Amino acid sequence: MVYPSNHRTIVEDLMKGKFLLSSEKAFTTLKKNEEFYRQFFEASFGLELRMSGEYAYLLSSVTNETLSKSISIFFAILCYELDRDGKNFMDQLQYNEFDLETIERYFENTSYIDLVKATKTLEDTEKRKTLIETMRRRNIVERTGDDRFVFTPAYKVFTDFALELAQKKRAERELKEAEKQINIWQEED
């Protein structure tokens, strides 16, 4: 059987939990053979292939909850602080280069400092550096210098999560409001 080119990179990288980015050659191969790889990962490892126009990654029933939780808290606080700083965080995540010093300033001065201290993977400078390094290994950030990095499009997995959460919460609130209104009408009747 002839496998597509970059097959080994595709399998190795995705199996390491990395996000395969559209800027990588392997992504083009993966995109071209999407159906094959979807079946391949499902049949071989029971893993689900998730693809967007900008990145691809694998999912299993067993997930790394701690890492996901840490990264989500990291993005939540960073976005919140960037906004408080009067910056458009979507633009910043997409186009800006960050340095560790700026990240430190945000995390040391955040009003969510209690949460930062209570999250072992974020509690101090060293831990935050490790988390950023973990994100680098997963292709969520790309290093551009010693203490500098940019986010890859994989950050969208997390901002999409926040967007869905907000929409879910809004739907819940609207439903509650509607129920409340119905109760008022029923009482009036």
Added chain:
Amino acid sequence: MHRVEPITILRFLTNHFDAVKDLYECQCNEGSIRKEVFQEIVKRHGAEITNQFFDYKILKQNGEDYEFRKSYYDFLEFILVEFRPILPESIEKYYSVINDLFRKIKQGSHEDKMILQARIAELAEQIREFLEQVEKNTLRLLSESRELKANADKIDYRQKLHKASFWIDYYILPLNKILDVNNHHSIAYKLAEVAEYVNQKRLVFPDERIRQRFEKLYYLLVQVNDDLIRNSKILTNELLPLIERIRTESTILSGWIDFLKNPFRIETPAMLKENMFTAYSKDMYYHTKEFFEQFEIQDDVILEDENVELEKWIYNKAAYKEKLLAQLPVENFFEWIMNELKHEFGTTDTDKLFTLACLVFEEDLKVEFQEAEQYIITNQAQFKVPKIKIQNYGLPE
């Protein structure tokens, strides 16, 4: 009443523009200029100019307050590029005006030429006004959106979300609808229809003067069409994505804030767990860190007193040693232990096996390890153990 020279009015406006501008901004914000505010602004700029505002018919009284006459207000609005946002409903009115005039032009093309000319001129005027309103609104919306994006006032995300939704829902989308040439009820569609009719008439209408009027109207329509397309492009390509982005960003932030209220109770995006890596991998250090970190966030553990009575076994070494000595020589030590345990407890417990196995270290026993190995199975595990023969010192086999 004497007529004031236009140049005098313009000179007045130039010399006292700061005061004029302050008054204009006051009217923009408040809807009119209160008498005290007027006096305060005039005083602040230190000149005796109250009378000129009324002599030159720049301001007029409205009840107790003052306001700019419409011509001056429009003029100032235009030169300051500070247009009021116009509700699309107001722009929509041009549909019926243009439609009525167009219908009358079509129906009355054989009637009096004077009225036909007047209608063509009026149609052109209405179209110009319509275009101006659209351009003003687009400019205003663009400046509002950019201001919102720059967020110089540092308004919070809720207000931002509200403002972005407001501009999209009440201004941008309805305006876009008005400019949608594919929508049969839009003004843009109506203008295309007018242009088609006018194009024919400018060539075939019997009266030359009217033909020239149609010709002028046609070129106006061509120009308007280009301008509308340009405005529509600004709306769809620049304004809508820009403001939609602000809306999305504010929604994301509200999601993050909801999440941060209780991050450990909300399920976050699933991420693949790495479980195969080698000790010589360059990432081993981080793999290890990541592995240990997963234990650092822990759910609350509730400890409850266990009521189950544990079986207590007190190891009586002397008694077991005596038993062993009595049975020497023992060919297979582990087999002996297993038999003892089965006999005494009915089960073979790993802990007890290990405890009894310690007898092998007793100094007065002669222990002989044999090459053969064997498997023994306790209730908890299976062990591969050597065959051990035990005998007493000095005793023959």
